[in-house]
Amino acid sequence: MTPDAGPRHPEGDGGATPWLERYEDTRGFSLLCPTGWERLPIPSGTETAFVAIAPGHGGDFHANIVLTVDDLPQDLDVAEWQAEVEPALDLTLEEYMLLDLERIDGPDGSMIRRLMHHVGPRSQPITAEQWARAHGPTGYTLTCSVATPAYDGLADLLADVGRSLRFTP
Amino acid sequence: MTVLFDAATGRLRLSADDWEALLSWSRDHSRQGEHLTRLREAGVIRGDWPHSSVMPALEAALDHITTLRVRQRLHDGRRIDGTGLVARGAVAFLLDAPDDLRELLTVHPTMLTSALARVVALGPRDRGEIEDREAAADAETDLFGSDAGRRRAAADAIGGLPGVDGPWNYWSVHAHRQPDGLEEGLTVLDTPDQMWLVERTHEKLLLSPTDPTRVWRLLIRISSHAMELFR
Numbered sequence: 475m476t477p478d479a480g481p482r483h484p485e486g487d488g489g490a491t492p493w494l495e496r497y498e499d500t501r502g503f504s505l506l507c508p509t510g511w512e513r514l515p516i517p518s519g520t521e522t523a524f525v526a527i528a529p530g531h532g533g534d535f536h537a538n539i540v541l542t543v544d545d546l547p548q549d550l551d552v553a554e555w556q557a558e559v560e561p562a563l564d565l566t567l568e569e570y571m572l573l574d575l576e577r578i579d580g581p582d583g584s585m586i587r588r589l590m591h592h593v594g595p596r597s598q599p600i601t602a603e604q605w606a607r608a609h610g611p612t613g614y615t616l617t618c619s620v621a622t623p624a625y626d627g628l629a630d631l632l633a634d635v636g637r638s639l640r641f642t643p
Numbered sequence: 644m645t646v647l648f649d650a651a652t653g654r655l656r657l658s659a660d661d662w663e664a665l666l667s668w669s670r671d672h673s674r675q676g677e678h679l680t681r682l683r684e685a686g687v688i689r690g691d692w693p694h695s696s697v698m699p700a701l702e703a704a705l706d707h708i709t710t711l712r713v714r715q716r717l718h719d720g721r722r723i724d725g726t727g728l729v730a731r732g733a734v735a736f737l738l739d740a741p742d743d744l745r746e747l748l749t750v751h752p753t754m755l756t757s758a759l760a761r762v763v764a765l766g767p768r769d770r771g772e773i774e775d776r777e778a779a780a781d782a783e784t785d786l787f788g789s790d791a792g793r794r795r796a797a798a799d800a801i802g803g804l805p806g807v808d809g810p811w812n813y814w815s816v817h818a819h820r821q822p823d824g825l826e827e828g829l830t831v832l833d834t835p836d837q838m839w840l841v842e843r844t845h846e847k848l849l850l851s852p853t854d855p856t857r858v859w860r861l862l863i864r865i866s867s868h869a870m871e872l873f874r
Contacts, residue, residue: 571760572767573855573856573859574766574768574854575767576767589855589859591757591760593754597751599753599754599757622753622756622863623867623871625860625863626860626863626864626867629856629860
């Protein structure tokens, strides 16, 4: 990971220590990841492209960042793609609750941001924030999951992570 | 009044008086006449014990350390209020139900934030407003009343308020902690077009545009004390 010139810890040490570092992947994407979060190895043959886990936030649930990639049908709009994803989330996540959904249009294209709540494998309340973008025929979904009591304290940081996904030509 | 109880699911609907009788009986097993008879007939009380599915709620109500007040006023004049009694092991919610009954819900303290979000139907809303609106404090009655004409006039007087024609839900959640007397809460005007945070002072009413994510964060802050109790 390389230090990024972008977002820094809002209450940090005057900017000497980056709070976020940019991770550059050889597959043509990069994203910001909080300093000190452990990047986990990616199992081959999966849709997962990136996983990082926090060092102990949120009790028995560690906050984490997961980037997944999907092949998208040609000409499928990001909003249409995400409309198809919504029922799957409802089916697969226990006590799923959609809290917020917005389309964010920017110079690099549109993305769908989703805030949701669900119950984790050990009955923990989990808040997850998700940013979905299309790049060519590939859909990228960046998901940050946090134990709900810890979400308020991490939300601004995770918003910086969510907006940080870049693609190299 | 009727007591509606489903022993399989623990779903219980009862009147405010029957709830008070059940609480009183749980404290000292004092007799409460017709109330107690109804509760026994419905299966809420069996012998000398409350049904096991209502035990956590009763324990929370008898030993609560935070009281939550939920108030909801809908554009058509309906009111749906509720009280949450937060203890270490459970939260007992009493919510207004049809026929002057109250529904008793038991929630684990760690699920308090999501329970509050479900009660006020938090979910995606349009956004886009960036300007605050300010009104005189006494405009509240007209602005959030069920008379559409007066509501529109009050909204026009402050430069318009998207969503004021309805449907909307003007709701608040306030927590009172018994140990330290701390009060905290939030008030929201929730419309499909825009959510607004509402702050009241003696003189004025300030409406600030907000969104469901911000409201979720505020609900986490309000319920954090309950969640910490369980750790």
